[in-house]
Every structure is written in C-alpha cells, then in structure tokens.
Amino acid sequence: MKRLLLGDEAIALGALHAGLSGVYAYPGTPSTEITEFIQGDKLARERNVHSRWCTNEKTAMEAALGMSYAGKRALVCMKHVGMNVCADAFVNSAITGCNGGLIVLAADDPSMHSSQNEQDSRFYGKFAMIPVFEPSNQQEAYDMVEEAFALSERLKEPVLMRVVTRLAHSRAAVEIHDAKAENELSPETDRTHWVLLPGNAKRQYAALIEKQPVIAEAAADSEFNRLELCEDEPENKTGVICCGIGYNYVKEAVGNTMNVLKVSQYPLPEKDIVALAAVSENLLVVEDGQPVVEELVRGMLGAGYPVYGRLTGALPRAGELNPDNVAKALGVESNKVYDPSPVLAGRPPQFCQGCGHRDVYNALREVVAEFGDKARVFGDIGCYTLGALPPFTAIDSCVDMGASITMAKGAADAGVHPSIAIIGDSTFTHSGMTGLLDAVNDHSNIVVVISDNLTTGMTGGQDSAGTSKYEAICVALGVDPAHVRVIVPQPTKVEQIKEMIREEIAYPDVSVIIPRRECIQTLARHARQKAAARKQ
Amino acid sequence: MKKDIILCGVGGQGILSIATIIGEAATAAGLNLKQAEVHGMSQRGGDVQSNLRLSTDVIYSDLIPMGEADVIISMEPMEALRYLPYLSKEGAVVTSSQSFVNIPNYPEVSAIDAELDKLPKVAKLDIEQIAKEVATVRSANVVLLGMAAPYIGILSTDELRGAVARVFERKGEAVVEANLKAFDAGVAAVG
Ligand SMILES: Cc1ncc(C[n+]2csc(CCOP(=O)(O)OP(=O)(O)O)c2C)c(N)n1
Numbered sequence: 001m002k003r004l005l006l007g008d009e010a011i012a013l014g015a016l017h018a019g020l021s022g023v024y025a026y027p028g029t030p031s032t033e034i035t036e037f038i039q040g041d042k043l044a045r046e047r048n049v050h051s052r053w054c055t056n057e058k059t060a061m062e063a064a065l066g067m068s069y070a071g072k073r074a075l076v077c078m079k080h081v082g083m084n085v086c087a088d089a090f091v092n093s094a095i096t097g098c099n100g101g102l103i104v105l106a107a108d109d110p111s112m113h114s115s116q117n118e119q120d121s122r123f124y125g126k127f128a129m130i131p132v133f134e135p136s137n138q139q140e141a142y143d144m145v146e147e148a149f150a151l152s153e154r155l156k157e158p159v160l161m162r163v164v165t166r167l168a169h170s171r172a173a174v175e176i177h178d179a180k181a182e183n184e185l186s187p188e189t190d191r192t193h194w195v196l197l198p199g200n201a202k203r204q205y206a207a208l209i210e211k212q213p214v215i216a217e218a219a220a221d222s223e224f225n226r227l228e229l230c231e232d233e234p235e236n237k238t239g240v241i242c243c244g245i246g247y248n249y250v251k252e253a254v255g256n257t258m259n260v261l262k263v264s265q266y267p268l269p270e271k272d273i274v275a276l277a278a279v280s281e282n283l284l285v286v287e288d289g290q291p292v293v294e295e296l297v298r299g300m301l302g303a304g305y306p307v308y309g310r311l312t313g314a315l316p317r318a319g320e321l322n323p324d325n326v327a328k329a330l331g332v333e334s335n336k337v338y339d340p341s342p343v344l345a346g347r348p349p350q351f352c353q354g355c356g357h358r359d360v361y362n363a364l365r366e367v368v369a370e371f372g373d374k375a376r377v378f379g380d381i382g383c384y385t386l387g388a389l390p391p392f393t394a395i396d397s398c399v400d401m402g403a404s405i406t407m408a409k410g411a412a413d414a415g416v417h418p419s420i421a422i423i424g425d426s427t428f429t430h431s432g433m434t435g436l437l438d439a440v441n442d443h444s445n446i447v448v449v450i451s452d453n454l455t456t457g458m459t460g461g462q463d464s465a466g467t468s469k470y471e472a473i474c475v476a477l478g479v480d481p482a483h484v485r486v487i488v489p490q491p492t493k494v495e496q497i498k499e500m501i502r503e504e505i506a507y508p509d510v511s512v513i514i515p516r517r518e519c520i521q522t523l524a525r526h527a528r529q530k531a532a533a534r535k536q
Numbered sequence: 537m538k539k540d541i542i543l544c545g546v547g548g549q550g551i552l553s554i555a556t557i558i559g560e561a562a563t564a565a566g567l568n569l570k571q572a573e574v575h576g577m578s579q580r581g582g583d584v585q586s587n588l589r590l591s592t593d594v595i596y597s598d599l600i601p602m603g604e605a606d607v608i609i610s611m612e613p614m615e616a617l618r619y620l621p622y623l624s625k626e627g628a629v630v631t632s633s634q635s636f637v638n639i640p641n642y643p644e645v646s647a648i649d650a651e652l653d654k655l656p657k658v659a660k661l662d663i664e665q666i667a668k669e670v671a672t673v674r675s676a677n678v679v680l681l682g683m684a685a686p687y688i689g690i691l692s693t694d695e696l697r698g699a700v701a702r703v704f705e706r707k708g709e710a711v712v713e714a715n716l717k718a719f720d721a722g723v724a725a726v727g
C-alpha cells in the first residue's frame with residue numbers, strides 16, 4: 001500500500017511500524033510534524049505509544065533513554081538547535097549505550113527558514129561517535145527508521161538521524177508495510193554500563209572506541225550508500241559525492257551521466273570514496289548544511305587530490321542546496337527565462353490581527369521610550385520575537401531559548417536599568433525557570449514579562465507544559481507574590497499594562513508580569529473542534 | 537510527461553488546500569508526485585509557496601529548478617511575480633487580481649498589473665467575487681484551481697473535479713457542493 005506522506009510523517013510512520021513505544025519531543029520547525037503525526041495515529045493510540053510533548057529537548061532525550069533502558073524502542077525528535085539543549089544527555093547516552101533501539105532525530109534548517117542558525121547535526125553524530133543516517137527521500141526515510149532501530153539494538157548504541165527542511169516538509173508517495181510488535185519490557189540488569197562514575201565511564205568509552213570499526217563497517221555495507229558508476233566512461237571527469245537530499249539535485253541535473261556516490265549513512269564509506277576518486281579527476285561534494293564531508297574527504301585523499309564543494313566556492317558557503325546551485329556546480333546551464341520582477345516588496349511574517357502579544361508590545365514600547373535610550377528589552381524565541389519588526393521594534397536581543405531572563409540579569413548586574421525580559425510561556429518552562437532562580441537569588445533588578453498565550457504558538461499551537469502553573473512556579477522560585485502580576489492583554493487595557501510595567505520597573509528586585517490571553521489561532525481551532533463535536 | 541506547478545500566496549490564504557486537491561487527483565491518477573510545502577514562521581501573514589511536481593517518471597528534486605515551472609497559481613498578484621524566475625518560457629500565471637496589502641511598502645497595483653500583462657499567458661480574475669457569487673468567499677482558492685485546470689494538463693478537469701469532491705467529503709454535502717460550484721465557475725471563467 002502507498003501513502004502520501006511528508007518526510008516527517010514517513011519517519012513517524014516508519015517508527016510506529018518498527019514497533020515504537022514512545023516519541024519524546026519538544027516542538028521545533030521542521031521536526032514538529034513527526035510527533036504530531038504519532039499523536040494523531042490510530043495504531044499509536046491503540047498501542048498507547050507515548051507521544052505527549054516534553055518540556056524541552058533535554059527532558060525528551062533523557063526520558064527516551066529511560067524507555068530504551070527498559071528495553072523498548074524510543075524516538076527523540078527536535079530541531080537542530082534542540083541538539084544543543086540535549087547535548088549533555090545525548091553525548092553521554094553514547095557512553096552508557098542503550099538497550100532498546102534509540103533514534104535521535106535532528107531536523108536541520110539550512111537557509112534558516114525558521115531558525116537562528118544553520119548548524120549541521122552531523123557534527124554531533126561524529127562528536128558522540130555514533131552512526132548517522134541521512135535519508136535522501138521520503139521512502140528512504142520510512143525504510144531507514146526500521147534499519148536504524150535494528151542497528152541501534154545490534155550495537156547497543158543510540159543512532160542519530162538527520163533530515164533537512166526540504167525533506168521534512170515535502171510530500172511523496174511511500175510504500176508502507178505492516179507494523180511490527182513492540183519490544184517486551186526488559187529493563188537493563190548491568191549497572192556498570194549505566195552508572196558513569198569515572199571507573200565505569202572509562203571502560204564504557206573504551207568500549208565505544210572499540211565499536212568504531214563495526215560502526216564504520218555498518219555504513220560501508222549499508223543499503224543506503226551506493227556507488228553508481230556509469231557503464232561507459234563519462235564525459236565529465238568529476239566524481240560527485242552526494243549526501244542526503246543532495247543526491248536528488250544531482251540526479252535532476254545530470255541523470256545517469258556522471259559517476260556518483262550516494263551517501264545516506266555515516267561514517268563515510270571510505271572504500272567507495274577512494275574508488276570514486278580513482279576513476280575521477282576530481283571530486284565535488286554536494287551536501288546540505290555545513291561542509292562536514294568535504295573536510296573529511298580532503299583529509300582522506302590528501303592535499304594533492306582536488307576536492308570541490310562549499311569550501312572552495314563551487315557551492316555557496318551558506319544556505320540550503322537547491323536544484324539551481326547544484327546544477328551550476330555541475331556545469332549544467334539553467335533554463336531560467338525571467339529575471340526577478342522589480343515590482344516586488346518583501347512580505348515578512350507578522351503578528352496575527354487580535355494577537356495579545358501586540359497589546360503587550362504596544363504598552364512596553366511606550367514605557368521603554370519614557371526612559372530615553374537607557375532601557376533594554378531582552379527578547380526570546382517565539383511568535384513574540386516578531387516584536388523586533390516594525391511597527392513595534394520593541395526588543396533588543398533574541399539569542400536562544402531562555403536567554404531573555406539571563407541576559408536581562410547579566411545586563412542589570414552590569415548596571416543597565418530598566419532591564420526587561422520578554423519571554424513566551426512555553427519558552428519560559430523550556431529554559432527560563434532556572435534563569436529566574438538565578439535572578440531571584442541575586443535580587444536582580446529586572447522585570448520579566450511572561451507573555452502567556454496558553455500555547456506554543458510559533459510552532460503551530462502545541463500544548464504548553466506550564467499552562468495554569470506560572471504564578472505558582474514564579475512564587476515557588478522565590479519571586480515576591482506581590483510582584484507576580486497577571487493581566488489580560490487587550491487594546492483597552494494598554495494603559496493599565498503600561499502602569500503595571502512602570503510600577504515593576506520601580507521595584508528594585510525581580511518582578512514578573514504575566515499578560516495572559518489565549519492565542520487567537522488556537523482559540524479559533526478550539527471553537528471549530530467544539531462546533532464539530534456538537535454536530536456529531 | 538511532467539508538470540511543475542508553483543502555488544503561492546500569503547500565509548492563511550489556503551494554498552495548501554489547493555495542493556491537497558491536486559495531490560489527491562495525482563495520486564488517484566497514478567502519477568508520481570512531490571510537494572514541498574512551507575511550514576513555520578512565514579505562515580504568519582508572510583509570503584508562502586509550495587512546489588508541486590507531477591510526472592509519469594521518477595521525480596528526484598523536491599524543488600522546481602528555475603525556468604521550469606509550467607504554471608504559477610497565486611492567491612495574490614504580487615506574490616505571483618515573486619516566482620517569475622521559476623516560470624518556463626511558455627509557462628502560465630493564474631492569479632487572483634485582488635491585492636492583499638499587509639505591508640506598508642506594497643507596490644502600485646497598476647505596476648503589478650503591467651508586469652503581469654507582459655507575460656505570454658496570464659489568467660487574472662477577482663476570485664473572491666466569483667466565489668461569493670456562486671458559493672462562499674471561503675471557496676476562492678477552489679475558483680482559482682478551476683481557472684488553473686486547463687494549464688495543469690497532466691490531469692483532466694474531471695480528475696481535478698473528482699478530487700475536489702473527495703477532499704471536501706468529510707465536511708459534508710453542502711461544503712462539497714459549494715466547492716464544486718466554485719471549481720466549475722473557475723473553469724468557466726477562463727474557458
Ligand atoms: C532549542 C529550541 N527548541 C525549539 C525551538 C523552536 N521554537 C521556537 S519558539 C518556540 C515556542 C514558543 O512558544 P512560546 O514561548 O509559548 O511563545 P509563542 O510562540 O506562543 O508566542 C519553539 C518551540 C527553538 N527555537 N529552539
């Protein structure tokens with residue numbers, strides 16, 4: 001049977017059909033649809049597969065490791081920057097090793113369609129010294145999940161699967177098979193693998209190093225890596241190493257007329273690379289993201305052998321691959337006819353009409369203006385980051401999840417006043433709470449605005465981990481209850497919000513303002529769901 | 537045979553529903569299909585597009601190379617212009633004539649019209665008005681699909697019409713009827 005699936009959905013269904021017992025994830029474009037698919041799937045419901053959202057990527061990674069410890073197959077999903085958040089757990093899970101199959105899925109976003117950087121998760125795989133899978137299309141994504149679980153259980157190591165936006169969010173028909181049974185519960189019995197005291201950790205690390213040849217062999221023999229040599233000697237003497245979806249762009253441009261090595265499982269199949277180099281005059285590395293493979297291949301072949309790619313300018317150093325930049329690198333001429341129209345304006349994303357964040361910023365920017373150029377507003381990541389754009393131009397920074405509170409604290413320590421943080425409800429529970437504790441302990445003179453729309457808005461309205469708990473959390477962390485203040489952000493209350501901000505700026509310790517009104521997108525969705533339920 | 541289609545508009549205008557209908561028709565017809573969508577940030581009132589590739593052969597790239605789109609189907613006239621480098625020499629632009637102005641520097645409407653009129657094949661109509669007349673304004677995207685039907689080629693008008701009915705089936709008979717009327721009105725408007 002065939003089903004039309006997004007790359008993300010193919011991974012989700014592949015995991016379910018491979019006997020998945022739990023997906024652990026925090027939303028993040030372009031990975032969100034994997035968990036959402038499992039949440040909506042009938043089989044997953046029947047089997048009671050865990051799919052509830054986690055508070056952040058670290059809690060997700062650790063919970064999945066726990067499920068693997070218990071012998072079951074688990075999947076962790078996140079966007080690339082989530083790897084930074086869970087890195088401690090991730091890297092150490094390679095030292096403990098796993099029990100049930102464990103896949104860590106990182107969805108990279110080259111070109112930064114919805115992200116603050118384009119870091120390449122393949123580095124993390126190499127860093128942790130575990131196998132990395134990088135599907136080239138939706139079918140392969142589906143098939144690969146099963147193989148990845150099997151390899152993880154054979155090696156007793158977690159494996160990393162890396163996708164990029166264009167695969168995650170592109171649909172194609174996928175041939176699917178029946179679902180396998182889940183693993184039986186079989187918790188680990190050997191403590192020495194899991195208690196990473198130095199004595200054990202040294203042994204475990206040595207064991208991981210010892211596994212490296214086996215890991216390399218698995219990639220060398222992988223069905224997902226393939227040396228495709230032309231029957232007759234090709235006219236073009238460049239050999240092409242195509243990683244992940246890079247393969248598709250190469251095939252689109254040159255069909256079967258060049259020698260190529262398709263790579264979808266790492267470590268790199270060294271023998272194939274040497275073989276390709278031997279029949280070519282030079283190599284071109286086509287990889288989405290950073291020049292990970294290009295550097296490795298240079299090292300492999302030595303300085304005398306010409307290797308082209310992103311580092312040499314054959315392909316752009318930044319930004320995603322596309323059929324046009326790959327064709328150009330291969331010397332294939334473009335069929336482009338029309339130049340970009342001069343009559344064109346950019347259309348950046350913006351706040352929805354009626355969004356509560358608007359009212360918060362309308363108040364905030366006016367109060368800030370009252371302090372001349374003294375005040376600073378440290379922003380964070382979410383829909384409310386759009387407050388950086390006109391007409392609001394109301395935030396001075398946006399770095400990583402949770403950084404608003406801690407940066408405001410550091411700036412206040414240095415003497416900035418007023419020092420204000422603005423953070424969303426989901427971002428606050430993701431990574432803001434610990435920073436607030438630091439600020440409380442230091443009596444930092446900051447105002448924290450938790451703009452609570454009762455959802456994780458930016459990524460499409462997923463449940464937010466702390467809903468209905470914010471005042472309690474802030475008070476429990478030590479903020480004076482008199483300075484934890486809640487208000488409904490709406491246009492008629494802008495004056496009241498302004499007054500509240502002024503009062504809390506005047507208070508020389510940590511204060512928290514919580515403007516709270518449901519996201520109008522989820523409000524509309526809930527209304528539709530209610531109406532549909534009434535009809536039935 | 538292959539057809540490359542770019543669907544575009546402003547976040548929230550319903551281009552993904554058009555993609556779903558064409559995808560359903562293509563699947564039923566046994567065609568290969570790839571459909572790259574935009575999710576995330578730009579869905580909030582920003583420019584959005586989807587690349588839809590239909591073919592009797594294997595399709596490799598999820599994205600359409602420049603100069604190869606057979607049709608640009610746009611819910612908004614300026615957005616149609618954004619993808620001109622992707623249009624093939626004989627390619628068609630099928631677009632709503634009504635501007636969606638949510639930015640301060642939106643160009644002169646007459647300048648947009650002049651740009652569009654330079655192209656060899658353009659169908660430009662007030663799809664919201666047509667949708668209002670025959671069904672409801674919410675079916676404007678299906679009117680646009682009807683207008684694009686003759687240019688899609690690789691699928692017949694009947695195949696697309698059947699897909700409209702199937703995609704809206706879950707929402708009840710009245711919704712199916714409204715969308716079929718919208719589709720037919722789109723077909724008739726360019727016919
Ligand atoms: C480490 C990390 N994980 C996930 C994301 C993706 N992401 C960006 S904003 C956001 C959620 C924002 O939700 P909230 O703070 O409630 O603000 P809202 O969008 O609802 O205004 C998520 C999940 C990210 N940028 N970084």
